[in-house]
Amino acid sequence: MGDRQVPDIVVGRLPIYLRALTFLKADNREITSSQELGDRLGISSAQIRKDLSHFGEFGKQGTGYEIRYLENNLKEILHVDRMWDVVLVGAGDLGNALASYKGFAGRGFHVAAAFDADPDKIGHEMPGGLLIEDVANLEARVQAAGWKIGIIAVPADAAQSVANTLVGAGVIALLNYAPISLIAPSSVRVEQIDPAVHLQHLTYYLG
Amino acid sequence: MGDRQVPDIVVGRLPIYLRALTFLKADNREITSSQELGDRLGISSAQIRKDLSHFGEFGKQGTGYEIRYLENNLKEILHVDRMWDVVLVGAGDLGNALASYKGFAGRGFHVAAAFDADPDKIGHEMPGGLLIEDVANLEARVQAAGWKIGIIAVPADAAQSVANTLVGAGVIALLNYAPISLIAPSSVRVEQIDPAVHLQHLTYYLG
DNA sequence: GGTCTATTGTCAAAAGTTGCACAATCATAG
DNA sequence: CTATGATTGTGCAACTTTTGACAATAGACC
Ligand SMILES: NC(=O)c1ccc[n+]([C@@H]2O[C@H](COP(=O)([O-])OP(=O)(O)OC[C@H]3O[C@@H](n4cnc5c(N)ncnc54)[C@H](O)[C@@H]3O)[C@@H](O)[C@H]2O)c1
Ligand SMILES: NC(=O)c1ccc[n+]([C@@H]2O[C@H](COP(=O)([O-])OP(=O)(O)OC[C@H]3O[C@@H](n4cnc5c(N)ncnc54)[C@H](O)[C@@H]3O)[C@@H](O)[C@H]2O)c1
Numbered sequence: 001m002g003d004r005q006v007p008d009i010v011v012g013r014l015p016i017y018l019r020a021l022t023f024l025k026a027d028n029r030e031i032t033s034s035q036e037l038g039d040r041l042g043i044s045s046a047q048i049r050k051d052l053s054h055f056g057e058f059g060k061q062g063t064g065y066e067i068r069y070l071e072n073n074l075k076e077i078l079h080v081d082r083m084w085d086v087v088l089v090g091a092g093d094l095g096n097a098l099a100s101y102k103g104f105a106g107r108g109f110h111v112a113a114a115f116d117a118d119p120d121k122i123g124h125e126m127p128g129g130l131l132i133e134d135v136a137n138l139e140a141r142v143q144a145a146g147w148k149i150g151i152i153a154v155p156a157d158a159a160q161s162v163a164n165t166l167v168g169a170g171v172i173a174l175l176n177y178a179p180i181s182l183i184a185p186s187s188v189r190v191e192q193i194d195p196a197v198h199l200q201h202l203t204y205y206l207g
Numbered sequence: 208m209g210d211r212q213v214p215d216i217v218v219g220r221l222p223i224y225l226r227a228l229t230f231l232k233a234d235n236r237e238i239t240s241s242q243e244l245g246d247r248l249g250i251s252s253a254q255i256r257k258d259l260s261h262f263g264e265f266g267k268q269g270t271g272y273e274i275r276y277l278e279n280n281l282k283e284i285l286h287v288d289r290m291w292d293v294v295l296v297g298a299g300d301l302g303n304a305l306a307s308y309k310g311f312a313g314r315g316f317h318v319a320a321a322f323d324a325d326p327d328k329i330g331h332e333m334p335g336g337l338l339i340e341d342v343a344n345l346e347a348r349v350q351a352a353g354w355k356i357g358i359i360a361v362p363a364d365a366a367q368s369v370a371n372t373l374v375g376a377g378v379i380a381l382l383n384y385a386p387i388s389l390i391a392p393s394s395v396r397v398e399q400i401d402p403a404v405h406l407q408h409l410t411y412y413l414g
Numbered sequence: 415g416g417t418c419t420a421t422t423g424t425c426a427a428a429a430g431t432t433g434c435a436c437a438a439t440c441a442t443a444g
Numbered sequence: 445c446t447a448t449g450a451t452t453g454t455g456c457a458a459c460t461t462t463t464g465a466c467a468a469t470a471g472a473c474c
Contacts, residue, residue, distance in 0.1 A: 007460075007461075009460085009461075010461090011408060011411045011412075012408050014407070014408075014411070015401075015403070015404040015405075015407035015408055016388065016404060018407065019386055019387070019388070019401070019403075019404065020388060023363075023387060033420085033421065033422090034421080034422075035420095035421080040388060040390070041388050042388070042390075044462075044463065044464095045421090046462075046463055046464070046465095047461090047462065047463080049421090049422065049423060049424085050423085050424080050461095050462080050463090052423090053422095053423055053424070057422080057423070058422095059421075059422050059423080060421080060422070060469090060470060060471090061420080061421050061422040061423080061468065061469045061470050061471095062419075062420045062421050062422075062469065062470040062471055062472090063420075063421070063422085063470065063471070064420085064421065064422080065422090077411070078407045078408075078410055078411050079410040079411060079413055079414075080407055080410055084406070084410060084413075086406070093303060093304040093307055093308070093334070094304045094308075096300060096304070097300040097301045097303070097304045098402070100300055101300070101301075101402075103386055103403060104402075104403060104406075107403040107406075107407065108403075108406070108407065108410065109403065109406055127300070148413055149406065149409065149410070149413075151402075156230075172413065173406075173409035173410070173412070173413060174409075175402060175405055175406060175409065179226055179310055180226070180230060181223065181226070181227060181247060181248050181249070183247070183249075189409050189412050191405040191406075191408060191409055193400055193402065193405060194222075194226070195305070195308075195311075195358075195382060195400065196222070196226075196310060196311060196314040196315075196316065197222040197223060197226065198222075198382055198398040198400060199291070199293070199311075199314075199315070199316055199356065199380075199382060199398075200221070200222035200225065200285045200287055200314065200315065201218060201219050201221075201222055201285075201398060202356065202380035202381075202382065202396050202398055203285055203286040203287055203291060203315065203356075203380070204218045204221070204284070204285050204286060205218075205380070205396050206286055206291075206355055206356075206379065206380060207286075214430075214431075216430090216431075217431095240450085240451065240452090241451080241452075242451080251432075251433065252451090252452095253432075253433055253434070253435095254431090254432065254433075256451090256452065256453060256454085257431095257432080257433090257453085257454080259453090260452090260453055260454070264452080264453070265452095266451075266452050266453080267439085267440060267441090267451080267452075268438065268439040268440050268441095268450080268451055268452040268453080269439065269440040269441055269442090269449075269450045269451050269452075270440065270441070270450080270451070270452085271450085271451065271452080272452090
């Protein structure tokens with residue numbers, strides 16, 4: 001504990017722990033152990049204890065972890081003890097799914113605005129009721145609102161340019177769904193989601 | 208080269224390399240280098256060369272890699288030099304986006320069938336034209352067709368049971384979108400996609 | 415209060431991964 | 445046909461991550 005540079009790979013597991021704790025809480029459980037969490041997540045109990053120890057001492061010997069307490073601490077560590085506005089670019093099929101996704105709210109995120117380039121879409125509402133704005137106004141709106149997180153759900157050939165606009169406007173965290181590796185300044189964090197990449201990882205192991 | 212147990216972390220990068228090569232090819236490029244690939248992907252050139260060397264020698268000293276040749280080899284290695292039928296469970300917002308996603312075809316995948324539990328949806332068509340079938344028939348249909356890959360896009364509380372059905376019917380690779388860590392036999396490979404997990408990974412680094 | 419069981423937090427060892435550096439070699443130009 | 449420049453594949457060293465083991469200790473029970 002007391003480390004001042006936690007490995008990124010450890011940080012990446014914290015949301016998984018948090019998700020598991022929320023799940024247990026919904027099941028009216030009050031206490032859990034590194035062993036139980038590990039079994040559920042397919043991770044060794046030692047690793048969970050080690051990971052958590054970077055941030056403090058959250059458990060009690062002989063007993064384990066109070067779920068609500070550890071959950072709150074993880075939320076704080078991950079900075080999701082607040083709501084983050086997220087700006088969505090691309091109001092296609094995927095954008096629609098994301099805009100109406102109920103799962104964000106409980107986990108710290110709110111899709112604050114959506115942008116598209118298609119004149120037939122601009123001015124209309126997305127399934128969730130969010131207005132589709134003109135991507136021409138993206139930079140100004142992001143700057144004015146001070147949004148820090150962007151989700152990119154446009155075709156691959158538009159993704160880098162959208163990313164550049166977002167970064168230019170002050171966004172410093174990007175979640176990219178387009179099947180392309182974005183290039184961004186090292187001060188900007190990028191996470192990529194590409195189902196084909198995951199599926200191809202799987203097929204390697206299929207005869 | 209000649210290894211007979213390639214680290215999973217290496218396998219996980221191959222689809223990224225493949226994607227980058229396809230992108231370069233679309234740009235009418237014929238030759239690339241580990242240096243160029245690395246710059247685009249934010250990976251060291253040495254790592255790319257090392258990764259590839261697990262599978263053979265694909266480059267030429269002084270020149271680099273012939274894009275089409277390396278691409279074909281990676282497709283073979285990842286077993287996407289063929290089309291895989293994929294079974295989709297859950298015809299909600301996300302299922303709709305996945306069913307009509309144009310990006311799968313070029314990368315080895317075809318959504319062969321979709322299932323849902325909602326009587327109002329069963330019998331109707333998804334946006335892409337795919338018939339929504341009754342999840343009650345899931346096991347029998349999977350068994351009969353011999354599908355090996357499943358995508359789970361149902362709510363979290365139904366995901367584990369759907370996974371169990373799929374595995375019971377012979378599926379050995381799962382892509383899970385539900386925000387829950389699935390438990391599966393070790394013979395079954397599972398990949399998880401959860402945008403909130405990615406976003407929380409990002410927010411850790413935001414003050 | 416003492417004993418027993420469960421479980422943490424942590425140290426050190428083991429295992430795994432990445433990066434460095436360079437000989438080997440290919441293409442090109444003189 | 446030799447020199448030059450580029451770039452691979454790889455052995456080895458450095459670094460990172462995971463695992464095993466266990467003292468410390470909380471709580472339950474007698
Ligand atoms: N549909 C899926 O399930 C799925 C899954 C994974 C990844 N993706 C990827 O996500 C992205 C979006 O997928 P989709 O299925 O929603 O595609 P889509 O074609 O339905 O939607 C893309 C939207 O982006 C808009 N757009 C295009 N250029 C733009 C620009 N410069 N600025 C703002 N908006 C712009 C289009 O008008 C359209 O509304 C694609 O890159 C796709 O490869 C989609
Ligand atoms: N919408 C998104 O952008 C998004 C993003 C990430 C993850 N997810 C997750 O993906 C899953 C689906 O999301 P969604 O937005 O499409 O939800 P949704 O509610 O729109 O759709 C879920 C579908 O699953 C069906 N279903 C429920 N139980 C079923 C069962 N036992 N068998 C078969 N079908 C069943 C429902 O009838 C419904 O059609 C959820 O777990 C969600 O958390 C969604």
